[in-house]
Amino acid sequence: MTLLGYARVSTTHQSVDMQVRALKNAGAEHIWTEQMSGGRDDRPALAELLAAAATGDVLMVWRLDRLGRSLPHLLTVAADLDARGIELRSLTEAIDTTTAGGRLVFHVFAAVAQFERALAGERSAAGVAAARAAGRSPGRPKLPVATVAAVRTLDTAGTPRANIARSLGISRSSVYRALS
Numbered sequence: 001m002t003l004l005g006y007a008r009v010s011t012t013h014q015s016v017d018m019q020v021r022a023l024k025n026a027g028a029e030h031i032w033t034e035q036m037s038g039g040r041d042d043r044p045a046l047a048e049l050l051a052a053a054a055t056g057d058v059l060m061v062w063r064l065d066r067l068g069r070s071l072p073h074l075l076t077v078a079a080d081l082d083a084r085g086i087e088l089r090s091l092t093e094a095i096d097t098t099t100a101g102g103r104l105v106f107h108v109f110a111a112v113a114q115f116e117r118a119l120a121g122e123r124s125a126a127g128v129a130a131a132r133a134a135g136r137s138p139g140r141p142k143l144p145v146a147t148v149a150a151v152r153t154l155d156t157a158g159t160p161r162a163n164i165a166r167s168l169g170i171s172r173s174s175v176y177r178a179l180s
Contacts, residue, residue: 055085
């Protein structure tokens with residue numbers, strides 16, 4: 001039995017250090033880390049861990065939402081692990097799928113995680129609606145007309161787009177948006 005750890009953060013502003021320490025303290029022998037949204041199914045480090053895991057191993061995560069944020073994805077991973085004889089443990093929720101109670105708790109927590117994500121989406125939509133009702137335009141601010149004109153002029157003159165962004169103090173993606 002090998003204890004395999006998986007730690008994930010969503011943004012570059014976050015650090016996996018706390019999760020890695022917790023996994024090491026719980027006995028993880030190998031730990032895979034990555035910085036990527038939990039909503040994505042194409043996470044390379046998770047795929048590598050799942051490929052390396054064998055019957056009798058234990059996949060440990062600090063919290064279930066590190067493994068995935070959607071209930072279908074969590075259930076798919078759990079079913080795959082179960083079919084391969086691999087246990088799942090979540091340190092924060094104290095879930096261990098080797099027991100019937102652990103499997104029940106896993107499903108309850110997975111449902112709650114999906115519910116929380118849906119609530120966050122609803123709160124975001126309500127905030128956008130409130131901003132629009134107040135006459136504000138939510139989202140990324142539009143580039144001033146003069147800046148868009150300058151971008152187009154510089155691009156027509158053959159200036160590299162990275163230089164355009166630097167000289168105007170905007171991002172390269174803003175340059176591309178101005179040109180589209």
